[in-house]
Amino acid sequence: MRHGVPAGLAALALGLAAALTLTPTAQAGPPPAPAARAAGAAAPAQFAHPGVLNSRAQLDFVRTKVQAGEQPWKGAFDAMLASDYGSLSRTPTPRAVVECGSYSNPDIGCSDEREDAIAAYTDALAWYITRDARYARKSIELMDAWSAKIKDHTNSNAPLQSGWAGSTWPRAAEIIKHAYPGGWAGQGRFATMLRDVYLPEVINGKPNSNGNWELIMMDAAIGISVHLDDRASYDKAMAIYLGRVPAYFYLASDGPQPAYPPRSTIDTKSELVDYWHGQSTFVDGLAQETCRDFGHTGMAIAATMHVAETSRIQGRDLYPQFKDRFRYALGFHAQYELGAKVPSWLCGGSLAKGIGPATEVGYNALHTRLGIGMENTRKLTEGRRPAGTENHFEAWETLTHADNPN
Template sequence: MVTAVLTALVGGCLAWPGSSATAAAAPATKAAAPVEAAAPTSFTHPGVGVSAGQLSFVRDKVKAGAQPWKSAYDQMMGSKYASLTRTAKPRAVVECGSYSNPNIGCTDEREDAIAAYTLSLAWYITQDERYAKKSIEIMDAWSGVIKDHTNSNAPLQTGWAGSSWPKAAEIIRYTYDGWSSSGVDRFEAMLRTVYLPKTINGSQSNGNWELTMLEAAVGISVFLEDKNSYDKAVDKYRARVPAYVYLASDGALPKTTPGSGLDTRDKIIGYWQGQSTFVDGLTQETCRDFTHTGYGISSIAHFAETARIQGQDLYPEIKDRLRHALGFQAKYELGEAPPSWLCGGKVNRGLGPVTEVGFNALHNRMGIAMANTQTLTERGRPQGTNNLFVAWETLTHANNPN
């Protein structure tokens, strides 16, 4: 059953009361200068989130009726996003305020983007061109109308929708020959002028904002074959991931991103929701709630997956942060009571369907033991969609060796 829609978040940094435990005073830690990125000489297509090899693996498993892929496919095909009678609801300006107030086209845009991606997967698996045509219909509808996103949640909204659009477009453009050149050109122009400018420069709000925006930016860069934007997205990602997930090797305080203004211990603790004891896998939003934490963890994995497909494997670089982030949150999501030093002894669970991509990459491909994450992942199968930007990852990534 499709996961219930999650409430859009408010912008900025929300500080929580400090826990009873405190860390020793220490100077603010600054992130190291980002390593120079390296866009591929030649981009791989389809190559945003899923590769041709991964898609073929999924199609073979579904055709064979193998689990968990068949149940995940049935879940997807039974959802509203796979409907062949869907009518897109594009608008020129999508206005999204804090907590989706106002919500003028926000839900419509996100769900149409997820639908376009869902239909592209349905096309690839079934080879029924009705699904490809419907996906194109939705993408053409939006690319012919939308001009801007406004209000306080505009950057995040652009990131959410902008994460799904290139996934759909990559599959359709490179596995189906029925998308007109004018349609492709107009869709490229939409991504280049409406979505990329609002996502590529990142955000100093809560970390899930920038991570989702960068996920969108790298996917768009692949579709546009824009090496400069790809490099910029990777540079920002390499600075943001260490500032979102703490490791003991970081020192007494978490790392920060360039330009954050977090130059004192008190500011850093405030940004980390009042949490003052730091352990491996704690994220900047753990003490806010697990739902927003799940957004951030998901985008970390999504970005790394796209980069890997493009020949730039970032997983070795971020594997310790990602495995600890997944494992730490999974432990409490599974029901373990938090200690008093963690978020004042109370966590707000609800991680969402966000573990498959990271678990498959780290456990199945790299051989890393991840007991809590494995339990949570397998218990949640088939993982569906959060109705924002995560969709059908048991289908696309469960035990996928490609």
């Protein structure tokens, strides 16, 4: 089975049918207002830099907190520097062709690529906070090594692998190119790598795959587009994202069933239930992969929030538009991750938990900035600080986004 293809699609010929019913929301609170449908995507007239996941104001806030020794930022920073990703002795391991099969098997350069990208981002953050040029030079070394060598991604997981690494590289590059005063001679070659190797793999999405694929791929496409000042690619990626979000996270205001995934071949109720991994009862906050496992759902949540964060930096704040969809999705999964009893109507009464460090960015946006009470999400987020790097493309989000008002 491919990493993101629903296991049950083969069963469609059997004509799986299920009644699509609504039950009261599983998290207390007022019913959500209908989500506004976004108009066509539009890139800003001029991109803000650094502007992929982190703005300059956000980074300055973090730097001030770490230098003052305040928590949780100081502890998160110390954990980051103590990790292998923060090592100044790290040696990059680039490949010309990265081959990644289902679940990264085979793993021919897949882990190396993802980890070197996270390390480059780690070093960029470390430089911004400490102003120790050794970290900037190490970040540049890692980015230059890969841009000098990689030519392609192959095998079934190539688009997803490109999404994981392609969402992380621009975060590092934005900080180094637009904030580091020491110069970066290889920035042009690195931009060419993003444009020619990564962007073609992610820009068209994967309509029929599990939704985490397309959301992660759009995280990469949006970040790459910002770094390249590519308005056309940004518009295309944002349009795909705006269609996928309401097809991935359900609200009662959507009607008796979730939206069909745009541009896909899924267009009947039985196909939709199969696509939602057999779930036929829909409540506020349920996600398309909830009944698959929380690991993939967490990656989708993280990617969704990353794009919303970048969009806000670039001048279009999506959080007011999606606030109900986001808060219910976070709260719904947080309650079960915290140990709430699983009802029999949900995934047959059994959940595969393990959401990963996926909640920090969304919690900050909704709670810190918009003032929305999110008790389950708060308990989960604060109880797991500092967030680390468990899910391939999520890194140090307690450091960068905890209680960050900017």
